[in-house]
Amino acid sequence: MKARTLLDKLWDSHVIQQYENGWALLHIDRQLLHDLSGTASLNALSARGLSVHNPELVYATPDHAVSSAPGRDAFTYETGGRLWERLHNLTRQENIRFFDIGQQGHGIVHVMAPELGLVLPGLTVICGDSHTCTNGALGALAFGVGSSELAHALATQTLKQRKPKSMRIRFEGALSADVTAKDLILYTIGRLGASAGTGYAVEYTGPVIRQLSMEQRMTLCNLSIEFGAKMGFIAPDQTTFDYIKGRRYAPRGDIWDQACEAWLTLNSDGDAQFDSEVVINASDVGQMITWGISPEQVICVDQNIPDVDASLDDSVRTARQAAAEYMGLTPGTPLAGTPVDRVFIGSCTNARLSDLVEAAQVVQGQHVAGHVDAWIVPGSEEVKQEAQALGLDVVFKSAGFEWREPGCSMCVAANGEIGRSGERIVSTTNRNFVGRQGPGVRTHLASPRVAAACALAGVITGTIGG
């Protein structure tokens, strides 16, 4: 039999009907709904008089438009409250599990779903959210869709999709101390460019991947879409099984054993051929931070902002000039030392327990610079409670951070939590686009460690070297 990639195995096992040119009707094993696209899709179904095909495979939580203010309720941000209400009512009507704010299980959809054991290896998982690729860390075929495709999946439990090409990114070497999965993937995006993954499903492999914790793998897979790949995944291994075992909705007993046996076959055959192969030496990676308005505009914290000179391709030069202008920076000069107004530690990229632990290690016993507003927004209710049990909330609060309630908050700024025009924010999130965190706001993406260091110093800095 022809050697198969992990993509082939994940894809082929979900084909209900094969069409021409690589198109297939794929079974969808899990849909995750949030308060923006989930509400929109359920509304679209109900407007057409259709009901949900398999409500037991659908899970909802409000994350995008809920306030993260301490003591919040669903209506603290009123516009979000209206979305919350519709999601709440429609999920009740359709018998869909709804993980409400303040309850166990609530959180950013890509934090709570793995945490509850809803996402398992070998599953197809979709959500009306481009960062659904995060869930590929567990060996799932997980991808974001628009609300029309989500409505199709809700009505039929299937999607018509064309099989993507396969790309393997192999990470050789080893990460240096204080360098994280966030740095590794930002470095990779900088090397490959923001559209290198378009049309591909990416499998991340190599010794570095095997060393990463599940949470770090989620951070890595989360940014797949930032170089254009709708899906990015990692073959499951013992780390994956250990992470899933015992979680609220995970299989148990005989079915657990049966599942693990099947999951062990979810890897690319040794001689499988990929449409594209990339090798990255992780030993070359330092602490990274974006300087521009695309995740590909990224440098090591101690490097200069790239120069704009006549030798560059027209489109690169124009893009760099526009980025430097928007960001209020001068090409060819150091980024480190630039004053920072805000620090945001949160999002489906970097708001899991280990992220908060790393940030707390940097912060411990020190204080946020006087001019900086610094926020911690845990990724889920469970992360919040576990962090509190470890006393991290006290570490952060005594350092001058605000300790807030779980949700997407300033990552996507859909809940009224936005920066002021011209403000410079170091953020552990995934997008530094123009206006992403509010009109005129300047976003620098970095790891929790680097963000914490910036909060203390009040300027852009790392934690390695001078």
Added chain:
Amino acid sequence: MDKIRIIEGCVANLRRDNLDTDTIIRIERLSTIERSQLGQYAFEALRYGKDGEADPSFPYNQAMFAHAPILMAGKNFGCGSSREGAVWSLVSLGVRCIIAPSFGEIFHNNCFQNGVLPIILPERTITSIELQTSQGHALTVNLETQQILLPDGNVIGFEIDARRRDALLEGRDDIEQTLTQDAEIYAWQAQDRQARPWVWLHTKHNQ
């Protein structure tokens, strides 16, 4: 969904690489503004100055291009967020066809769900179209023949996936069509419950 066969009109030029869906439409607009009214908020960060004044250099602020049905964009247009509102805002603006060297994949899918034709052409071809259309001369895009008629009378062909093309030509809705295959879907699920019982552990909520 409206059928598409021929799109004819002038071309708004926005050739800037990596123009993301956040820049196409701010997320906050999607929770407060009706879909049909989103056009006035499309590209607002690029289109209006700090005090809300219209930037005269932005094509959709110019009388000639204010209703241009064809948008010419840069590489990786529509990257980023999966928000379908990005396409809705362009539809509301009057856009029916987008020509770019490459697209963000989810945005590209969303175009087809909303009767918008995305066409991929090489940079140099786009540059030649730009030279002929910058003064407001019209293009005629024919989806059926997969050809673009240029103002100078020359014709350029374009590639498009046959399934996608047919769906646009017919204004086809996939949900209705897939529902006719429901028996097959249930049969697949029945065998999958045996093969992968761990996928099927949960019952409907409240039942």
